Amino acid sequence: MAPTTSGPHGPETPTTRRAVVVGGNRIPFARAGGAYARVSNLDMLTAALDGLVARFGLQDEVLGEVVAGAVLKHSRDFNMTREAVLGSPLSARTPAYDLQQACATGLEAVVSVANKIRLGQVESGVAGGVDSASDVPIAVSEGLRRTLLTLARAKTVPQRLKAAAALRPGDLKPATPRTDEPRTGLSMGEHQALTTAQWGITREAQDEIALTSHQRLAAAYDAGFFDDLVTPYRGLVRDQNLRADTSLEKLAKLKPAFGTRLDTPATMTAGNSTPLTDGASTVLLASDDWAQAHGLTPLAAVVDAETAAVDFVHGEDGLLMAPVFAVPRLLARQGLTLEDLDYVEIHEAFASTVLTTLAAWEDKEFCVTRLGLDDALGTVDRDRLNVHGSSLAAGHPFAATGGRIVATVATALHRRRAELLAAGEDRPVRALVSVCAAGGLGVAAILEAA
Amino acid sequence: MSAPDPARSEERLATSPALGGLYARAGLAAARDAVTAPVRRVLGGTGDEPADLPVRTLRLDDLRPDPAHLTAYQHLLGEPAADALPAGYLHVLAFPLTTALLVRPDFPLPALGMVHLSNRVELREPVRLGDRLDIRAWAQDLRPHPTGTQVDLVAEVRRHGAASGSPAAWHGVSTYLARGVRLGDQAGDTARPARERFEAPLPTGRWALDAGVGRRYAAVSGDANPIHLHPLSARALGFPRAIAHGMYTAARALADVGARRGDTYAWDVDFAAPVLLPSTPVVRVAPADDGWDVTAWDARRGRLHLRTRVRPLG
Numbered sequence: 151m152a153p154t155t156s157g158p159h160g161p162e163t164p165t166t167r168r169a170v171v172v173g174g175n176r177i178p179f180a181r182a183g184g185a186y187a188r189v190s191n192l193d194m195l196t197a198a199l200d201g202l203v204a205r206f207g208l209q210d211e212v213l214g215e216v217v218a219g220a221v222l223k224h225s226r227d228f229n230m231t232r233e234a235v236l237g238s239p240l241s242a243r244t245p246a247y248d249l250q251q252a253c254a255t256g257l258e259a260v261v262s263v264a265n266k267i268r269l270g271q272v273e274s275g276v277a278g279g280v281d282s283a284s285d286v287p288i289a290v291s292e293g294l295r296r297t298l299l300t301l302a303r304a305k306t307v308p309q310r311l312k313a314a315a316a317l318r319p320g321d322l323k324p325a326t327p328r329t330d331e332p333r334t335g336l337s338m339g340e341h342q343a344l345t346t347a348q349w350g351i352t353r354e355a356q357d358e359i360a361l362t363s364h365q366r367l368a369a370a371y372d373a374g375f376f377d378d379l380v381t382p383y384r385g386l387v388r389d390q391n392l393r394a395d396t397s398l399e400k401l402a403k404l405k406p407a408f409g410t411r412l413d414t415p416a417t418m419t420a421g422n423s424t425p426l427t428d429g430a431s432t433v434l435l436a437s438d439d440w441a442q443a444h445g446l447t448p449l450a451a452v453v454d455a456e457t458a459a460v461d462f463v464h465g466e467d468g469l470l471m472a473p474v475f476a477v478p479r480l481l482a483r484q485g486l487t488l489e490d491l492d493y494v495e496i497h498e499a500f501a502s503t504v505l506t507t508l509a510a511w512e513d514k515e516f517c518v519t520r521l522g523l524d525d526a527l528g529t530v531d532r533d534r535l536n537v538h539g540s541s542l543a544a545g546h547p548f549a550a551t552g553g554r555i556v557a558t559v560a561t562a563l564h565r566r567r568a569e570l571l572a573a574g575e576d577r578p579v580r581a582l583v584s585v586c587a588a589g590g591l592g593v594a595a596i597l598e599a600a
Numbered sequence: 601m602s603a604p605d606p607a608r609s610e611e612r613l614a615t616s617p618a619l620g621g622l623y624a625r626a627g628l629a630a631a632r633d634a635v636t637a638p639v640r641r642v643l644g645g646t647g648d649e650p651a652d653l654p655v656r657t658l659r660l661d662d663l664r665p666d667p668a669h670l671t672a673y674q675h676l677l678g679e680p681a682a683d684a685l686p687a688g689y690l691h692v693l694a695f696p697l698t699t700a701l702l703v704r705p706d707f708p709l710p711a712l713g714m715v716h717l718s719n720r721v722e723l724r725e726p727v728r729l730g731d732r733l734d735i736r737a738w739a740q741d742l743r744p745h746p747t748g749t750q751v752d753l754v755a756e757v758r759r760h761g762a763a764s765g766s767p768a769a770w771h772g773v774s775t776y777l778a779r780g781v782r783l784g785d786q787a788g789d790t791a792r793p794a795r796e797r798f799e800a801p802l803p804t805g806r807w808a809l810d811a812g813v814g815r816r817y818a819a820v821s822g823d824a825n826p827i828h829l830h831p832l833s834a835r836a837l838g839f840p841r842a843i844a845h846g847m848y849t850a851a852r853a854l855a856d857v858g859a860r861r862g863d864t865y866a867w868d869v870d871f872a873a874p875v876l877l878p879s880t881p882v883v884r885v886a887p888a889d890d891g892w893d894v895t896a897w898d899a900r901r902g903r904l905h906l907r908t909r910v911r912p913l914g
Contacts, residue, residue, distance in 0.1 A: 185667075188667075188668055188671045188672075188681075189671055189681040190675075190681070192680070193671075193674075193680055193681035193682075196680040196681075196682065197680070197681070197682055197683070200680075200682060200859070209860075209862075210860065236858065237680040237858060237859060238680075238859050239859040239860060239862075242860075382683070382730075383683060384667050384671075384681075384683065384729065385667060385729065385730060
């Protein structure tokens with residue numbers, strides 16, 4: 151249980167304790183319309199959870215809670231995470247809830263579970279996320295929906311006829327989900343193209359980020375890094391989007407996909423933007439006591455987190471720039487600088503998202519005027535950035551990305567710490583995780599090797 | 601259950617038999633029987649029919665389950681689309697072989713109109729998508745029943761290349777009854793046992809089975825027996841409406857137990873009154889011994905449909 155103290159406001163005021171990442175499990179990510187085209191969000195989340203249960207011997211275990219979500223979600227999946235628990239070998243007495251914060255869903259789920267553990271409200275929990283770009287909900291048009299609702303309320307034949315007569319042929323066209331920003335009408339790629347132009351990011355720099363992502367992810371798979379983190383599913387053993395043999399020449403041949411109507415050169419292609427992807431991820435979190443009681447080794451502690459939002463609607467900042475604001479606040483609260491981080495994970499929504507984020511932190515004027523700092527935040531060492539590859543290579547099933555990154559970086563932290571200790575160096579080993587999201591949202595978190 | 605007698609002849613099939621053709625053959629045999637049976641009855645015996653089962657094992661090697669087919673099965677039955685194959689899916693894979701056995705001319709019972717009495721399955725090793733499988737099927741234990749003759753259709757699934765004598769990963773026994781069929785020197789009607797009185801327990805759930813359930817399971821399982829497809833085809837075979845496949849209801853019961861059945865388990869079903877479509881049987885899932893019992897019944901008529909026992913295997 152959490153340590154408690156007697157305080158002036160009541161008999162027990164909980165103080166906080168450490169929440170640790172014990173491990174993770176995900177299924178390989180598939181390209182939309184690929185290996186998972188016929189399976190649902192619930193299927194994939196259940197599969198990822200099944201693998202986690204198998205890895206950590208959690209059959210019939212009552213966990214504190216399971217928190218997960220999906221961005222593109224069927225209305226029938228209103229209780230998706232609870233349904234995944236009921237379909238898994240976990241005890242049916244494990245509570246669950248759904249959470250949704252666009253592409254930050256997975257990371258926010260990790261933060262939420264970690265916070266409850268830190269407060270002593272739960273001893274263990276799973277954070278996760280899933281998304282399918284293949285098995286998306288299709289709704290009826292707004293006109294048909296209104297007509298059907300009016301028909302359901304109509305009591306007399308003339309009322310029904312009147313309601314039905316309001317239907318227009320165009321109303322029969324189904325409505326597929328869109329990822330455009332509702333308030334600007336621009337897609338995420340179009341928004342990022344504006345930010346790319348604003349910061350003058352080149353095509354070459356973006357292609358290099360993409361190439362590195364593929365090379366590093368492939369190398370990590372080859373080294374067996376993901377053996378403890380990924381369970382094959384539906385015939386996929388590695389992420390379907392991974393192109394180990396890609397090259398700058400191949401990437402340079404791709405036509406621009408976003409920003410083609412701007413005055414500046416269009417630089418964003420299918421190669422340096424994440425593809426639509428299907429997949430699911432889970433992370434097991436616990437208190438130190440719970441981990442010890444279950445014979446499990448803590449990998450990393452979830453130290454702190456910060457969420458930010460930007461006003462992209464009125465053109466103040468780019469849609470995906472919120473983490474630029476969250477990270478300096480988080481570092482300041484922890485008394486840390488970029489140099490104190492062994493790993494920096496910046497979610498590759500687009501290669502240029504990573505580059506505009508880095509550019510903003512290196513820009514003194516921006517850091518002083520917009521972030522309220524005395525100087526530029528600093529430069530991120532590329533050797534510490536996304537060292538096991540990121541979303542450009544793995545793909546990005548929206549809500550599943552946070553869990554992928556946290557499990558990956560927690561494993562890396564644990565190994566790095568062991569290497570340093572073996573070399574006689576006893577110091578904290580830390581990672582920063584930053585994920586941008588639709589709606590001008592961004593979540594950042596700091597993890598430290600346990 | 602024992603492995604088949606090594607003296608049995610094995611017949612290797614190159615591909616899984618197409619069930620549509622099998623039912624056409626069963627239909628032809630049924631038509632032939634319809635013509636000749638009254639004559640035989642008048643002649644006062646059934647001695648012209650073979651009283652023994654053919655000594656034959658059908659075998660299909662290196663079957664590779666298809667992910668899309670597996671997913672369709674799992675979605676229809678309410679199973680999560682996991683890579684582990686549900687025991688009921690392995691039954692579907694083996695079903696063409698057992699059906700091929702009983703539509704052969706030397707099979708002593710008429711294929712159409714046989715009643716599925718019970719089903720015993722043991723999933724002894726997890727079988728996963730990507731595994732290559734060998735399937736063997738044979739018939740055994742032809743024996744009298746108070747209302748006719750019953751027979752066991754046995755199927756086994758092994759990993760590809762495993763010796764026939766080695767323990768099977770999946771072992772299934774389907775017991776069928778041919779009503780009114782008497783073989784050899786078998787005695788006349790034995791006393792029919794009194795029907796078990798069914799006391800309905802408190803339900804835990806309900807299955808909403810629409811009229812298309814039989815067609816959908818037929819499409820996925822390949823079991824397109826006309827009694828499951830349409831009220832008219834079912835009426836032609838003596839049922840007031842189409843009836844749900846017994847194995848569909850049994851597999852729904854298994855899915856209701858869910859992942860907590862474990863990786864290996866025994867799954868036994870006894871079928872009572874058929875489920876006429878459409879209908880909404882009520883269900884009770886309850887812990888029992890070291891596993892779960894699932895009972896489904898018609899609440900309005902108080903008639904039992906099936907009892908299922910699912911027990912984890914250690």
